[in-house]
Amino acid sequence: MIATSRKYIFDFDSTLTRVEALDVLAEMTLKDNPKKDEILQEIQNITNLGIDGEISFTESLERRIRLLNAHKSDLNDLITELRQKISKSIEENMDFFHSHSDDIYVISCGFKEFIDPIVEEFNIPSERVYANTFTFDGDGAIVGFDRENVLSSHNGKIQCLKDLNLEGEVQVIGDGYSDYVMREAGIADKFFAYTENVHRDKAANNADYVTPNLNEFLFVNDLPRKISYPKNRIKILLLEGVHPDALQRLSDEGFTVELLKHALPEDELIERIKGVHVLGIRSKTQVTKKVLEAADRLMVVAAFCIGTTQIDLDAAKKNGVVVFNAPYSNTRSVVELAIGQIIMLKRSIFARSTEIHKGQWFKTALNAQEVRGKNLGIVGYGNIGKQLSVLAEAIGMHVYYYDVADQLALGNATKCSTLEELLSISDVVTLHIDDNKANKNFIGKEEIAQMKDGAMLINLSRGFVVDIPALAEALKSGKVGGAAIDVYPEEPRSNGDFTTELAGLENVILTPHIGGSTEEAQRDIADFVPNKIMDYINSGNTVDAVNFPNIRLPKQKNAHRFLHIHNNVPGVMAKINELLAKYDMNITGQFLSTDPDVGYVITDLDKEYNTDIIKELKAIEHTIKFRVLY
Structure with missing residues (x-):
């Protein structure tokens, strides 16, 4: 179960949100300034120098505020804009913030005036938000910041966290210098470099974990999360110069994708296929029985073409590997x-x-x-x-x-x-x-x-x-x-x-x-095939699979989905349901399709369940593959 003694320290800019708030504020306040682009670039350069520790944070803050020309009245519009800029995986995992809010702190070099209203929606109260505050002149213009606030000084986060004197394991999640120095100073136990929005080499090189999204952070810590397995851990190998649109689409979905321009002979492919979840090919790569048996994690072979004679379809099926092609795109x-x-x-x-x-x-x-x-x-x-x-x-x-x-x-x-x-x-x-x-x-x-x-x-x-x-x-x-x-x-x-x-x-x-082989056909294929890959990985859909029973599944709603691939022999379905009954699982939907060789059963269940059942489902005789989706 979850360790109750952990404390989670989140940065705000480029972590909880996709942007640096002061940069957004500058975009708003300088919109009518003829030198807008020049000033914005200067502000961003100063921001990056501060984040990377090249200049002191105090200097960075002073120089940016002077350039902002902002007013108190601008902050409401900024808050409205920031609400639209919450990081994608953060927004997907609001349940984590609500259920663990007592253990979550925000320590930011940003400003409470705009941070508090945003994180309030995460169920994080103002008293657990540590940030700077603006100072205003008599007309409400932003003229500076509270210099007594420890966070306005260089390495202020170190002192802030030290003053909190938190008990238990302290984990810091952020994207910059001011975040990882807390671990270097010995007052945080782990630093997670959050790279969903921006990848900073210094932060990544000094991290215990590089975290492309919150799902990865939650997975490492075995915490409740939107999806069962972080997509960045799913490796996709594309061969034969598959259209770059396919690479872009799959990368945008969060998968880790490698693209090679050529086919691989059998012996090389046997080595490269280890650890790969999805293999994308065209007509020249031969996906043989030996290749499929060497693949320890392979779930899908995607042919970015019509033909599938280059794939041993029977061996793929026997190994629980679904094959898709592009029968219409060209x-x-x-x-x-x-x-x-x-x-x-x-x-x-x-x-x-x-x-x-x-x-x-x-x-x-x-x-x-x-x-x-x-x-x-x-x-x-x-x-x-x-x-x-x-x-x-x-x-x-x-x-x-x-x-x-x-x-x-x-x-x-x-x-x-x-x-x-x-x-x-x-x-x-x-x-x-x-x-x-x-x-x-x-x-x-x-x-x-x-x-x-x-x-x-x-x-x-x-x-x-x-x-x-x-x-x-x-x-x-x-x-x-x-x-x-x-x-x-x-x-x-x-x-x-x-x-x-x-x-x-x-x-x-x-x-x-x-x-x-036309540009239009290759673009269509690069759209069609990734959709099939994503449908199967994300929901278990096998519609249009070449070698597998076809099942079209409804979207999951607040449920877990068990996907069980097995040899089509009598008694397997009965054994599955016997185990579900043994563990008092509440089935909300069940779908089965078979062909002469394999059976594919999908069971949707209420969210809470005893995880011991997974081992028993995997151990059922004649099981080929089993996975959980939520």
Whole structure:
């Protein structure tokens, strides 16, 4: 339980609030001053010199007040502004301040006139707030400060804390020099460098703990807090140059994120994956069974792309690792490229372009046709196939489609009952099928033979679905009139040399797996995938998970959430509920989803409970992973 002999000493500026109050006051009082920016910069420089101990606090205070040109009447507006500037994690954890207010003190070099009204809402009374006070002239202008107040002097916090003579362990939470010197002076037991709002190297280098938010401080001290596990302790590794927006979004959420521009081979990834909670990849990184078994804390693998063949989905599931991808985010990009390739192939644009590059001029209509009125055969009528269907029809093509699943036609598209039927009537065949291993050589010699003579083939799906030697032979013979290939059976891990049998063939467009590689698509992926990561980490949601039972959960309201992943065998659910009953847990909601391999049960419970139950839930036979959210 919580140690009753602890005392917590909080700084105010840049700790309880996100700002330095005197800087905010300066912004207000100097708003009409033509030299506003210059004076503000000077005030901030003086503030930083004082915080870092480069000049005495007394000097810092004197110089700033002279520049402020502030009045007593400005303080009400300042207080209103400061109420909007409470530090995010401080505001989230008001319960801590209310339940432990007897042990909390504010010692600040700021001023009681604006600190008292703010911390009163934290349930901290004025008598436990130690700060400076302003002096005013007869007109109410702020002209100075009470020089008798110990906090107006250099290292005044040391003397203030010494005079309090507090019993028990004393912990100081702040962001600057005047905070950590209390520990250095031996009158505080621990110093927590609070870096949520500003990171000061001197404070961090002299801290017992660097505290990115209040949740971390509360976690270290095993105190009541808003969330069960501080987000800064959740490590995310992003590989292959994932869009920087993803890094920003996840960092802003409070996670610790590392971004590498390249893929990692298996042996390196096995080493780097230790201690990582979330792995973000694109198409080149192979997340094998060995990698997953070496991952001691991994909860999520996030594919910032559509395909997931680079991930051992079964091994991930057996290790309780949820896999997300981005099945929709680059749909438009792929579709636009397909439309462009259709037109380029039908007009023999690349042949004419190559001739011009060689200095030749061959103005001709030979092998140049409009796409209007031509038959487009779409193999795979999913998200991409459907959108392509609509755009192709809009430019006058007749659309036919084939899919192993029963798909509703959009517009005037015609469903083909067999692949052979589609191949036999299509002037252009475009492939948009999934990465099921059964689709290897889906288009081979036999299928090419079923195509119309001179028809064209586009593959923007998976490299292994087309028999490349068979296609090369058909292109050389003229059976296939042209091709656009973006994906290949074997692709290099990084930029460099690449060979294919299709290189050098006329009317063949070759691109290096860039179907979804547009700035817009990468931004969309960088928005979609982090949302899935955060939904799972923060609430347990598995909607759109590739390898896991999908559960959409309501938001928690004043409750704990137990998340239990287990092998899908009889009796586990009964055992869970038996333990909940044994510990008199009041269930407010319970959600279960299973697939043939795993079960995922989420239980929402009243806030107070005996923590011994956690050990017993983890010890249930067939448990894969268990965690608590609140």
